[in-house]
Amino acid sequence: MSDGWDTVERRALRAAVRRFAEREVLPHLESWEDEGALPRSLHAAAAAAGLLGIGFAEEVGGSGGGPVESFLVAEELILAGGSSGLVASLFTHGIGLPHLVESGDPDQIDRFVRPVLAGASVACLAVTEPGGGSDVAGLTTRAVRDGDHYVVTGAKTFITSGTRADVITTAVRTGGPGARGISLLVLEPTMPGLRVSRPLRKMGWLCSDTAELGFDDVRVPVGNLVGAEDAGFAAIMRQFAAERLSLAVQAVATAQRCLELTMDWVRRRETFGRPLATRQVVRHTVAEMARQVDVARTYTRAVVADWEAGEDVVARVAMAKNTAVAACDAVVDRAVQLHGGAGYLRGVEVERHYRDSRILGIGGGTTEIMTEVVGRLLLA
Ligand SMILES: Cc1cc2nc3c(=O)[nH]c(=O)nc-3n(C[C@H](O)[C@H](O)[C@H](O)COP(=O)(O)OP(=O)(O)OC[C@H]3O[C@@H](n4cnc5c(N)ncnc54)[C@H](O)[C@@H]3O)c2cc1C
Numbered sequence: 001m002s003d004g005w006d007t008v009e010r011r012a013l014r015a016a017v018r019r020f021a022e023r024e025v026l027p028h029l030e031s032w033e034d035e036g037a038l039p040r041s042l043h044a045a046a047a048a049a050g051l052l053g054i055g056f057a058e059e060v061g062g063s064g065g066g067p068v069e070s071f072l073v074a075e076e077l078i079l080a081g082g083s084s085g086l087v088a089s090l091f092t093h094g095i096g097l098p099h100l101v102e103s104g105d106p107d108q109i110d111r112f113v114r115p116v117l118a119g120a121s122v123a124c125l126a127v128t129e130p131g132g133g134s135d136v137a138g139l140t141t142r143a144v145r146d147g148d149h150y151v152v153t154g155a156k157t158f159i160t161s162g163t164r165a166d167v168i169t170t171a172v173r174t175g176g177p178g179a180r181g182i183s184l185l186v187l188e189p190t191m192p193g194l195r196v197s198r199p200l201r202k203m204g205w206l207c208s209d210t211a212e213l214g215f216d217d218v219r220v221p222v223g224n225l226v227g228a229e230d231a232g233f234a235a236i237m238r239q240f241a242a243e244r245l246s247l248a249v250q251a252v253a254t255a256q257r258c259l260e261l262t263m264d265w266v267r268r269r270e271t272f273g274r275p276l277a278t279r280q281v282v283r284h285t286v287a288e289m290a291r292q293v294d295v296a297r298t299y300t301r302a303v304v305a306d307w308e309a310g311e312d313v314v315a316r317v318a319m320a321k322n323t324a325v326a327a328c329d330a331v332v333d334r335a336v337q338l339h340g341g342a343g344y345l346r347g348v349e350v351e352r353h354y355r356d357s358r359i360l361g362i363g364g365g366t367t368e369i370m371t372e373v374v375g376r377l378l379l380a
Pocket of ligand 1: 205372
């Protein structure tokens with residue numbers, strides 16, 4: 001494809017990701033799925049391989065590269081036989097740190113950003129609350145200023161890497177109701193009054209731990225305020241574009257991987273004395289899967305390019321996420337179907353992708369909320 005994703009440097013990056021996946025991930029992924037979390041040593045290994053800091057500038061401890069490089073790392077990990085669950089958990093700092101980097105407080109960069117990008121600690125982003133996730137402007141976790149601290153009360157749920165995180169970038173209400181009263185504070189699990197639940201049990205993303213967090217009068221130094229007070233909502237929304245495009249890329253990669261696994265399977269699997277691939281209905285199913293993957297990838301990459309060029313693509317980012325998720329949903333379903341009973345078995349890769357991909361239309365803004373974003377912007 002001539003969309004700029006296939007330069008010499010990016011091919012080398014893909015090769016490095018694939019080597020890392022084959023050496024550090026694939027032999028262990030099933031056991032991490034059983035254990036429900038990634039080992040911290042994987043973060044250190046990813047940092048040593050130069051992958052953890054991709055997309056973050058060297059001045060803040062990153063390895064350089066832009067958003068496309070970070071999307072490409074996620075894509076290649078999935079294409080190599082990893083999973084979106086692995087990407088979500090190993091790279092949770094991709095949603096947990098950008099607000100800190102953007103606001104640029106040198107002390108926060110040193111205390112929080114550098115150790116995470118070095119693989120020595122883990123970061124997460126805590127926005128969603130038990131009372132609701134779609135309505136970010138309605139969040140109720142309170143932070144009240146008391147001298148040189150904020151006192152935080154409330155709860156968060158569904159927080160990826162939440163049971164392991166050392167750096168918890170948390171959306172709190174410092175002001176009045178609505179979007180204008182929201183700030184971001186870095187909480188740390190050692191702070192008295194911060195409760196971390198046991199890992200929540202889930203349908204998929206099994207290697208990615210997910211937590212509920214409770215805050216009972218947690219005293220947080222004002223130095224942990226990210227950016228200006230009451231300016232958190234805009235910061236969250238600015239970073240949503242990258243998260244949604246990353247999820248779109250992961251949906252396309254999951255679909256592409258399932259397409260490849262299915263093509264291999266239908267060539268090998270014989271029924272009634274002939275390979276499945278010789279049946280017209282099977283060939284047409286595979287052809288339709290390939291069409292859906294190609295359209296979703298082409299559209300997603302076009303939106304990524306326009307976003308990188310600085311165009312206003314809020315609606316198209318939402319459309320890209322929905323397009324990629326719809327393609328992925330359709331393709332993983334057909335992949336399982338063409339695998340027959342084998343597609344329903346634990347340990348068979350398409351089964352994992354079928355479960356893992358179900359979250360892609362829920363996390364980072366649901367399909368319905370994406371559609372609402374598009375509708376509102378179109379008819380504004
Ligand atoms: C595995 C996993 C990992 C996650 N990781 C994180 C994380 O790291 N950090 C974090 O902050 N959150 C995380 N989330 C939370 C995720 O972002 C939310 O689940 C999501 O935003 C939806 O919020 P909700 O679950 O409260 O659903 P709700 O907001 O209660 O929505 C329920 C349903 O109603 C629909 N709906 C809601 N409002 C409208 C409307 N106005 N019009 C039409 N339909 C509507 C939704 O589309 C959805 O179908 C994670 C969730 C999961 C399951």
